[in-house]
Amino acid sequence: MSIAARRIGDVILKLDNISLAFGGVKALTDISFDVLEHEVRAIIGPNGAGKSSMLNVINGVYHPQHGTIAFHGEVRRTMDTYTAATHGIARTFQNIALFRGMSVLDNIMTGRILKMKANFVEQAIWFGRARREELENRRKVEEVIDFLEIQHIRKTPVGRLPYGLQKRVELARALAAEPSMLLLDEPMAGMNVEEKQDMCRFVLDVNDQYGTTIVLIEHDMGVVMDISDRVVVLDYGRKIGDGTPDEIRNNKAVIDAYLGVAH
């Protein structure tokens, strides 16, 4: 699938001069990059490079000390998590953050919460809008379940599922929100080869069918080079590379960071 076929659009997210420190530890230093609408943008880097911190800045878990975040042209000093959700940013977490006591179906239904408008009283008496919305959203959730091929575990409490499936359910919950941008923090970590292939297919299908912009962190270089349109490389909290997979492959600084330099 070529970039042109997916009609890459304008800049949807632009980060400028982001610096984030925890006490004396500098997690991110002066990082700027942008994300175009409908593209798959990867963030890579060795362990501790600041990849997850970057994602946490975008969705407002962390508030950087410097820099600005512009989403859909609206410039902010910092994002906050709830605002990010209401503006169409959904995400998955590195250490799966599902609601463990709830079933797969209920977990995915929480992804629809922002789409449901019935007020407290209507819900209390299970009347009119509350009832209609519940059914509509349930239908939407079933679409997501079909899409990710998890029909058979619909009623299972997520705590009982194997790791790979939990990751898939977390993706389903994010997709249920019909986000315009999806942040994936190591969606394929700890998976075997087949599970990784499935996950790659899902990510590309989401991007292709719904036009969702995807920002992902991944360690598997093969995967990253295959599925992303552009790649940002971080090392020790600094940006050391930014470009298409081919450009990154031939970038001297990136090769040094990954393979080490002779001293």
Place this chain on the structure above:
Amino acid sequence: MSFFFEVLIGGLLSGVMYSLVALGFVLIYKASGVFNFAQGAMVFFAALTCVSLLELGFNFWLAFALTLAAMVALGLLTERFVLRPLVNQPQITLFMATIGLTFVIEGLAQMFWGSQPHNLDLGIQDEPLAWIAQTTGMNVSKFDLVAAGIAAALVASLALFFSRTRIGRALRAVADDHQAALAVGIPLQQIWGIVWAVAGFVALVAGLLWGARNGVQFALTFLALKALPVLILGGFESIPGAIIGGLIIGASEKLAEVYLGPFVGGGIEGWFPYVLALLFLLVRPEGLFGEKHIDRV
């Protein structure tokens, strides 16, 4: 045999009333993972406020509505000034905060309304139902039956509310993982506000029913302690658990009093539930309906 059933039914009916108190704990525990020690004080505050308004000559429904408004306000204020500043603190900190809250609420109640015990008459007689007595020979109190009916209806509707609606689902999500809940767009503060308000409503109903039965007095705050064995049996996170736990505690304490009591000199009704709860802790610490958390190594 009819005597056995009479005791059993009496026990089950008072058990439903225990469920009602336990329910207030379950709601808040589910949403914020906090054992709200102040629930008993809320019951007392609600009952005292309502009965005092009645004595000032308000009509029952008006007094009920005013008290409800006061309870909702109390709940929202608690969320704003106690819970919100303590977000992400360890659970023990929140628990300590609710202990502090207990004394504040008790103090407020007595500051406004004084510390006199009051009688509360809901207009339901505490007398045996004639037709049951005639057909089966058993004495079943009309008050107990009506109170149990009200409690059962309330418990059932809340259980449905929390399993079938968006707010209910959001509530369970918040209980599980604050960060993930925020990331899917659940407004944490709004959910906590709602939960505390609903807990206030439950406290009001419990306060009125218990107040009508035992008098509105300071001892109502100790009802909270009676809810503990119910919660241990039923599980802290489960509304159905609160119902079943309440029924078991109510029935077993009455049966134990009548059938075991004479052998040990009586008065075992007061502590039997705790023994039951202790035994239960050894066998099934998460409770009958509690969520069993499986940790992977």
